[in-house]
Amino acid sequence: MIGRDRYWKRELKQIRRSLVFWRKVGRYVLSDYSEHKINRGFLLSAVIIRKISDAEMDAEAAYKKVDKDEENAGIISKVVSAGLEPMKKYVSEIQKIKVRVTRYSHVDEDKFFVNSRVFLDDYDTKNAIAGGILLRDACNQIIHSYVWGIVNSGKEMYGVLLASDQEKKDGMFLLTVEDWTNVIDEVIEKG
Numbered sequence: 300m301i302g303r304d305r306y307w308k309r310e311l312k313q314i315r316r317s318l319v320f321w322r323k324v325g326r327y328v329l330s331d332y333s334e335h336k337i338n339r340g341f342l343l344s345a346v347i348i349r350k351i352s353d354a355e356m357d358a359e360a361a362y363k364k365v366d367k368d369e370e371n372a373g374i375i376s377k378v379v380s381a382g383l384e385p386m387k388k389y390v391s392e393i394q395k396i397k398v399r400v401t402r403y404s405h406v407d408e409d410k411f412f413v414n415s416r417v418f419l420d421d422y423d424t425k426n427a428i429a430g431g432i433l434l435r436d437a438c439n440q441i442i443h444s445y446v447w448g449i450v451n452s453g454k455e456m457y458g459v460l461l462a463s464d465q466e467k468k469d470g471m472f473l474l475t476v477e478d479w480t481n482v483i484d485e486v487i488e489k490g
Contacts, residue, residue: 307347308487314344315483322456322476334449337456341479345441348486352393352435392489397431398482401473403460404428422471434482437474439463446471 318340321333403422432440446462450473458475 307351311344311347311483311487314340314347315480318344318476318480318483333456337449337459337476338447341441341459341474344479344483345438348393348434348483349438349442351486352438355393393434393486396434396482396485396489398434398437398474399429399431399478400437402428402430403471403473405468405470427473432472434486437472437482440466440472441474 317336321336321340324333403424404426405421406423440461440463443463443465444461445464445467446460448460450457450460456476458473458478460471460473462469462471
């Protein structure tokens with residue numbers, strides 16, 4: 300199962316280190332390249348996390364099927380008696396993770412497309428709503444992003460503004476590098 304694969308976790312750790320590094324020095328060194336590294340880090344980690352999440356959902360479905368089938372129910376007890384951890388321990392942990400985001404509502408639907416570009420003026424940036432979304436939804440926002448922009452806070456690359464192609468008219472999210480690296484840590488721990 301991908302969720303238990305040490306290579307994917309190792310890759311997530313490398314991506315996390317890269318995001319932390321480029322967050323700090325990216326403002327001063329090769330800004331186009333540092334933006335590329337931040338973009339790359341978010342996108343690759345979202346794809347890996349999504350695959351781990353999908354594998355976890357498959358494991359949960361398999362466990363439920365085995366649990367319902369009386370003939371196979373003895374398999375779980377044999378796994379436990381053999382000193383191995385049953386699959387149930389790994390089920391649904393990642394599905395519960397929430398990602399902190401700040402949401403900005405879309406303000407003018409008629410004005411959304413201007414020469415196929417999206418402008419920050421299209422979103423209500425003065426009335427931000429802090430909250431959380433499920434990790435799977437955050438990964439989908441990143442993977443299917445239509446709106447995407449790096450946010451600098453003066454001394455560092457702070458995060459990304461993003462909205463998926465399907466939800467761009469509902470709102471845009473701010474996801475900080477710090478919050479995303481915390482999520483990566485949680486996935487490594489629970490995945």
